[in-house]
Amino acid sequence: MPQYALLIDYEYCSGCQSCEVACKEEHDFPVGVWGIRVWEDGPWKKDPESADDQGSDFNWNNVPVPTDLCDLCAERIGQGRDPFCVHHCLAECMKFGTVEEMAQEMAKKPKQVMFVPCN
Ligand code: SF4
């Protein structure tokens, strides 16, 4: 049985939270319980002493992080379908596959994170 993973290209994550909502609704999680959270870091200036004010002078990232409740949508992937979050990602910046496949994708560009569930 291969080990599976999510790959998230957070350079293109818009922070729309569709993955959060899709996961929560499809799994019927109660209020305050989540399968994935989107964390916003920024904006803050990378060099506070600099007078430059371009977008690239700031750190500002949205990074979706699956929680301990993420099982990679085991039932759904057992039917050969993508996890709900991947299916509903408006920016198409989430991928699902084996750890080896995702590692190969990860090597192709920076600003990506890979997630492997704990169970
Ligand atoms: S893979 Fe499934 S359980 Fe995990 S975060 Fe995405 S929608 Fe939620």
Ligand code: SF4
């Ligand atoms: S659905 Fe996609 S673009 Fe929207 S917050 Fe989640 S990962 Fe980012």
